[in-house]
Amino acid sequence: MIRREVTEEASSEAERPDLAAMMVRLGRALTAAELPVLRAHGLSMWAYVVLLALDEVPVRSQSALAEAIHADKTRIIGVLDDLQERGLIRRSPDPSDRRVRLLSLTPEGRRLRDEAQAGIRQREARLLDHLPPAERATFLQVLRDLHDRPWQDLTGEA
Amino acid sequence: MIRREVTEEASSEAERPDLAAMMVRLGRALTAAELPVLRAHGLSMWAYVVLLALDEVPVRSQSALAEAIHADKTRIIGVLDDLQERGLIRRSPDPSDRRVRLLSLTPEGRRLRDEAQAGIRQREARLLDHLPPAERATFLQVLRDLHDRPWQDLTGEA
DNA sequence: TATTGTTATACTCTATAACTATA
């Protein structure tokens, strides 16, 4: 039952939802899959993103961190408060410029982050399990390639 | 520069962002790519989703339509108002039960929807252009396969 | 005067509750 014409190309690509529709649905589903794992570790999605963006080597300024994870600088303040209170990150004024905060992971922060990520990766692996290895590899390779492209390239502003 | 250990599998899958992170970013970028096209046709994203869900064969009740596109029934009322005023959809009380509305595309609605979708597909094609045909085909096939899976399957609730 | 971090305010999107008209 063909519902409407497709003016494109091969039959294998005909009659599919728009790329954006598929990506958004999958993004939401995979996010929903992550949340219970994160909650089990006492992490919100933003907290997890922050931990992933940090390292033992300090990041200079909260603004820089916010920009790196595409968040508003006011958005992450509460998140940093919580992570600091729990001893998962260090947040100290830079001696050379007391306005800026130096942000880094504590060992406990790294451990928690890696544990959470391991749980998430496990779920992902289960989802991709049933795919033939060659297809899975190609899929992930293309996905990474697309993901790594600059924003203007993806949006077609180029 | 390996930032952290990966306890997984092949090297081709090592050191990548979480699946959800990649999907969400790509979903947002592809959505951003669609918006100018939709705007050029005077359509919001919701209006476009509604048009895609309709057909010449009437859909019975706005609730059913809302459920089909995973929207709240109150969410789409303004959208339907606008589409009806512009003559893109028909919305008439069902004679057999005057509480429910019968919703269907008008020829102009179908034309506009198909035009918008053609523009969107064109952008998508440009994005996938540079991929080797075999890889592109595999990527789209796996993406469709994942997209078509039930929600519980994707979230790992199963 | 400019900038970092913070707090207070406003805005957008969405869902919930309350209403009407039919049944």
Next chain:
DNA sequence: TATAGTTATAGAGTATAACAATA
């Protein structure tokens, strides 16, 4: 009384504006 559709209200999430500390 129950349901489809509508309107009004409230909530979550986010961004914008205003402020204090430091440069």
